[in-house]
Amino acid sequence: MGQLSKIEWTEATWNPAVGCTKMSPACQNCYAEAMSHRLKAMGVNGYADGFKLTLLPERLADPMQRKRSTIYFVNPMNDLFHERIPASHIRQVFDVMKKAPQHAFQVLTKRADKGEGFVASYDASHHPYLAL
Template sequence: MADKSAIEWTEATWNPTTGCDKISAGCDNCYALTLSKRLKFMGSAKYQNDGNPITSGPGFDVTIHEDALDIPRRWREPRTVFVNSMSDLFHARVPLDYVRRVFDVMADTPRHTYQVLTKRAFRLAKLAPMLEWPTNVWMGVSVESEDELSRVDHLRTVPAAVRFISAEPLLGQLDNINLNDIHWLIAGGESGQGARPVDPEWVRGLRDRCADAGTAFFFKQWGGRTPKAGGRLLDGRTWDEMPARALMPALSLF
């Protein structure tokens, strides 16, 4: 079964791996880590990690799930799929062979559009030449502050049909961001316990830079205690732009 998603910019999630660890400030209040604890308490097999060949720790250690690989092949209707909402496919503990198998599934199911997002942009750029890049795979990096702008440079080297940035949680101005060859940018504030506030001027700055660069702009949320606490309006309207280079019919979901 598909995991229907409440994320505004996708339809479903698919987690052929789960688990991660903190790599930068954007991870400090990781929603996936919080959710994994709840799922482990509820008995979800994916978050027990007993006898895992990669790591034997509990809860949110990186874990591959071969039994999840074929799930998209069983989805008859086209859909837009966020890959590894509960992990990072380019984590160092996900073997290259397994990354290739995930890409094989995406290539074998061209009716779907896949959105892959990583913070491990250096490894992404290193592995990209070793992977086949079907046109239904979008590749993105998370950039929460100017400390992480190098991730965009790594992303630019990747031959994905659509390259995108997730500026969520947005933790500061991104005045020096270079949007050349970037097709889509998602911005959003943090949600959950202890959510760090986002300055509206940071969001407006990204919106205006996207307009100048011809990059589609999507504003996901202001954030707060819950994802919907602050709403989604920016200057009196929603911003739901999608990349013009989107090639798959599954995109017509808004």
């Protein structure tokens, strides 16, 4: 189902990928980077390579296992539109969001151009509230 979250503006987190690379001055104090190193030191599953970009396809279906309506923060330990995340993986993430209409999903990105391009090419016919 992903992890329940203490962040006030969401309810759960879902990380079908972790790790990232800095791409703007706004990345200087990246929370995900610091947390990834801590999780690696703790031996948490998925963080063996620390903050190195890692796809975790085994987590893709997690939200579909939760029936109760939940607000999900998607990829808080990553940027879904990172240049090395293939379109096929992003499409799978969006397909899960489409198949789990009981939930709301929050996708934050610093790579808005790639995100906008992807959304424009994606069949959003069953995403009545899809916006970027």
